[in-house]
Amino acid sequence: MTHCIRPLLLLAFLLSGFALSAQTTYPYNGVYDEPTGFYAFTGATVHVSPERTVENATLTIRNGKVESVTAGGTVPRGAVAVDLTGKHVYPSFIEVYGDYGMPEIEGGGRRSRRDGPQMESNTEGAYAWNQAMRPETDAARLFTIDEKKAKALREAGFGTVSTHHHDGISRGSAAVVTLAEDSDNEVLLKRNAAHHLSFDKGSSGQDYPNSRMGTIALLRQTYLDADWYGKKSREETNLSLEAWQNLQSLPQIFAVDSWQDALRADKVGDEFGKQYIIRGSGDEYQRLEPLKASGATFILPLDFPETYDVSDPFAADLVSLAQLRHWERAPGNVAAVDSAGIPFVLTADGLEKPTDLHEAMRKAIKAGAAPDRVLAALTTGPAQLLGISDRVGTLEKGKLANFIVTDKDPFTEKATIYQNWVQGRAFELKDLDNLDLADAYDITVGADRFVGEVSGEPGSRKMKISPAGDTTSTEVNFSESGGVLTLRFRPGKEGGFYRINATPQGEGYTGSGRGPDGRLVTFSATPRPASDGTREDDKKKKEESEEDRKPYASRLTYPNIAYGLPGHPTTRKVLFRNATVWTNEEDGILQETDVLIENGKISRVGKSLSAAGAEIIDATGMHLTSGIIDEHSHIALLDVNEGTQSSTAEVRMADVVDAVDENIYRQLAGGVTTSQLLHGSANPIGGQSAIFKLRWGATPEEMMFQGADPFIKFALGENVKQSNWGDANRIRYPQTRMGVEQIFENYFSRAAEYGRAKQAGEDVRRDLELEALLEILNDERFITAHSYQQGEINMLMELAERHDFRVNTFTHILEGYKVADKMAEHGAAGSTFSDWWAYKFEVNEAIPYNGALMHEQGVLTGFNSDDAEMARRLNQEAAKAVLFGGVSEEEAWKFVTLNPAKMLHIDDRVGSIKAGKDADLVLWNDHPMSIYARAERTYIDGKEYFNRTENESRREAMLQERNALIQASLDDKNKGGKTQTPRGNSRRLLHCNSENH
Known part of the structure; x- marks a missing residue:
């Protein structure tokens, strides 16, 4: 241990000379005496950069900048010597995602139904139509020094902050400032350092958007509008679009809430040629490969979850396996991202207080992160990302004298920061002459x-x-x-x-x-x-x-929740022997028949087949069917309704597919292999649907049914009017059923005009909403219409015929039996419920014979779920067509397989067992429509996604894993770790009329 008495730093200021290079444009009241700040710090270990360390170094600074770092150098003439023997000097950290010096965010955010809708922006001036878009926000203009927050950041080791106003979808530009306390002019290093975006509308009380898909649509339309605005002579002035255009050359930083959000943002960026820098969520370790493929640099948070207090065995049941896994693995996120070769920097954003950074980064290092990489992620990385590496980030000659003085390595030990120098000015945090005492x-x-x-x-x-x-x-x-x-x-x-x-x-x-x-x-x-001869x-x-060497108690699965798969399934060559095969083809139901699948397709169907190298499954006494197809589902979605406007044709359900919804796995266990994810029924013209295969463990994009025709959800009836929402909500048109027809008429007329203008080569502003509707008129997109009563069903068919297109499918359609003949003539299919009735006024005349009667009249008929629980037993729903109406078993089975495939125009790929079709198959232990039937195996594209035997063994393994994690939680609490109260994270099941929160 080395001790020495050091001079008071006050003397350094008294002995300094003048500095002409520090002049400003501001006048000085009194005698001008600006010290040069010429210092020589001797004896320290100086970490010039993450790659270069100088032992017993002399660091000299003058006029707020670094002059030199030399090993064992002498003190230059005129410099004030400061003895730092035994100390460490590091470049001050750079906060890349701060809000230091920004005004408080004002505004109430989302409004409740009793407040009524806010349809338009209340921002005064020639700005964007949507007040969540604020590209004109200039952090440099908003910034003011906040001494209290500056002190807290300096105590954490920060010297520089990139700050912006954390409010809105487009949050405008960031400014880079130092944490000195001189004048705003002197601490502002860079204006327009980056453009910040998010999926959060912030304080905006405007209704639109009220969903993630609406936010994405608004972003996409803004890119298009700004491009169009910048290329033509305009009849309007839009200061927001002008600001947006000016920000496009800057680094684009996008804040997300999950790894799936990161992929959503990247998809938007790819569409418009933007490589976003992603402010991540801390769960990147769960999906490293696609995140690396995005090409994004990640700003990783260090706000790891506190230990769950699982002392109460019953309260502990509230905590999911996914929550326990994330608690254990979150500190290892930095190491995982780095090992995957994904570039990253670190942020203290999200921590309760800035000084929590040190414990958090030591946790990350203990979990495998390399200390030099953590240092780089707080210094050189942010400097390069923000384009300020010529000024900060290292202690190289000519850069700002921003550095911290510590007693030891803060990345591996609990260190003390004695001083934080910012722009050559000392901020003393602890007495530099404090003695280094033993325990x-x-x-x-x-x-x-x-x-x-x-x-x-x-x-x-x-x-x-x-x-x-x-x-x-x-x-x-x-x-x-x-x-x-x-x-x-x-x-x-x-x-x-x-x-x-x-x-x-x-x-x-x-x-x-x-x-x-x-x-x-x-x-x-x-x-x-200590008793063993070592220091305590x-x-x-x-x-x-x-x-540190203890392995994880948790497993990493795909997705990383209960029943996630240990790896991605592979395409298998499988021969099913001696099954009862429901072909849904002319061959009908074949007894004691073999089916061979290979390369993801059905290869052969016949008797006594053989195939070298195939896995043989004895299916004697079992039934093999094509996978169930749900024409109307709302599982695996973040949001279901963007019900803020009469038409939201621009939104896409594919943008909000949630690949970690446990209902995907549950429905695989019920034999479902394909679903159409529909928008809700909050407006007459809803959003574009997503047809996806239930590829458990894949990313949302990988789940999409490639090559399928695009569909869109329309809605009729009570839900779309919102007229029963109370007096405060009698604003949004339409409020009556006849108004609904006028909405359709108006929008299709506008879409037709839009198409004519485009075809004529006119300079037309690209409109995502009208483009989707134009695709309907051109038979390129197809309607699934939420419907109940016969009058409205007739209305929509007649309107479609006036505009020369056909309604593809009426879903729900509980009065379809009344108009089945007209539906058959029009060419509309009917996807209905098996036996729902009388759950609201407009379905009082529903009957359980509806499906059978539509089928009898020649309507392509199917049964759908519109419910996560019902979808798990659609096989039994099909049986109700036999009970109510006497439909044959073979035809009733088609209600949930081949007929929905035809409705979705994918029957060339799925819906039956035929050579050349996708190997989407289900092996049942009994007659598939029996109440005793269980799906034993479910395949998609020849990959096994559900196996009941493996499911049982996986359940036991999860119980053991859960117990190990609970024991680890109790151990951490016993060692003094901070705890949080157990709270469940059960999923809200979505339906047509679900409101977004």
Whole structure:
């Protein structure tokens, strides 16, 4: 241990000369005396950059900038020498995602239904139509120095911050500032450092958008509008679009809430030629490959979840396996991202207070992150990302003198930051001359022996002392300053005090003072060894090192929730032998038949087949069918309704597919292999649907049914009018059923005009909403219409015929039996419920014979779920067509397989068992429409996504994993870890009329 007395830094200012290079345009009131700030810091270990460290270095700075770093250099003439022997010097950290100096966010955000809708922006001026788009926000204009927040950031080691207003979808430009406290002019390093975006509309009270898909549509339309606005002579002025255009050359930083959001943002960026920098969510480790493929640099947060308090065994049941897994693995996210070769930087954003950064980064390092990579992620990485690496990030010549002084390596040890220098100005956080005390000492005072124990941080340390061999201790009043240790203590409850002064001597201290009787006594203190011959802190490090080597108790699966798969399924060559095969083709139901699948397709169907290298499955007594297809589903979606406008044809359900919805797996267990994910019924013209295969463990994009025709959801009836929402909501048109027809008429007329203008080569603003509707008129997109009553069904068919297109499918259609003949003539299919009725007024005349009667009239008929639970037993729903109406078993089975495939125009690929079709198959243990039937195996594209036997063994493994994680949680709590109250994260099941929150 090295100790020395250092000069007061105040002298450095008094002895400095003048600095002409520090002149500003501001006048000076009084005698001008600007110090040069010429210093030489000697004896420290200077970490010039993550790649370069200089031992016993001399760091010189002048005029707020670094002049040199040399090993063992001499102090230049005229420089104030500052002895930092035994200390470490690092470049100050750079916060790349801050809000320092920004005004508070005002506004109520989302409005409740009782407030009524806000249809238009309330932002005054020639700005964007939507107040969540704020590209004109200029952080440099908003910035003011906040001394309290600056102090907190400096204490964490930051010297520079990229700050922006965290409000809205487009949040405008960021400004880079230092944490000095001079003037706003001097601390502002860079204006327009980056353009910030998010999926959060922020304080905007405007209704649109109220969903993630609406936000994405608004972003896409803004890109198109800004491009169009910039290319033509305009009849309007839009300051927001002008600002948007000016920001496009800057780094584009996009904040997301999950790894899926990162892929959603990247998809938008790819469409418009933008490579976003992603402010991540901390769960990137769950999907490293697609995130790496995005090409994005990630800004990783360090706000790891606190330990769940699972002491109460029943409260512990609220915590999901996914939550426990994330608690354990979140600190390893940085290491995982780095190992995958994904570029990253770090942010303190999200932490309760900036100084929590140090414990968090040590957790990340303990979980495998390399210390030099963490240093780079807080210094050189942010500097390069923001285009300020010529000014900050390292301690190279010519850069700002932004650095911190610590007693040890803060990345691996609990270090003290003594000073943070910003632009060559010192901010003292702890007394630089505080002594480096050990945890415990053997103390001799005269002839008496004591044991002293030290706790706390430098500047706020406490000491207890007890007679050798005695456990009774008393507090010591002591101070440390200028290299001198001053102590005052009374060994027992009675008697006088010892008063001691001591100075460093080797590893300990020696000195003298007065005893209780006033006589002179000698004093010595020697660091106390641990019982195994090592220092206590060394022993502690050893224990921590051994703990570091413990493997994860959790598993990483795809998705990383309960019943996630350990790896992605592979295409298999499988021969099913001796099954009852429901072909849905002319061959009908074949007994004791073999089916061979290979390369993801059905290869052969016949008797006594053989195939070299195939997995043989004895299906004797079992039934093999094509996978169930649900024409109307809302599973695996973040949102279901963008119901804020009469038409939201521009939104896409594919943008909000949620690949980690456990209902995907549950429905695989019920034999479902394909679903159409529909928009809800909150408006007459809803959003574009997504047809996807239930490829459990894949990304949302990988789940899409490639090559399928595009569809869109329309809606009729009570839901779309919103007229029963109360007086405050009688604003949005339409409020009546006849108004619904006028909406359709108006929008199709506009779409037709839009198409004529495009075809004529006119300079038409590209409109995503009208483009989707034009595709309907051109038979390129097809309608699935939410419907109940016969009058509205007739209305929509007649309107379609006036505009020369056909309604593809009426879904729900519980009065379809009344108009089945007209539907058959029009060419519309009917996707209905098996036996729902009387659950609201407009379905009071529904009957369970509806499906059979439509089928009898020649309508292509199917049964859908519109419900996550019902979809798990659509096989039994099909049986109700046999019960109610006498439909044959073979035809009833088609209600949930081949007929929905035909409705979705994918029957050339799925819906039946025929050579050349996709190997989407289900093996049942019994007649597929029996209440006793269970799906034993479910295949999609020849890959097995559900196996009931493996499901049972996986359940036992999950119980063991869960218990291991609970034990780890209890152990962490026992060691003093911060805890949080268990809270469940159960999924809200979505339906047609679900409102977004």
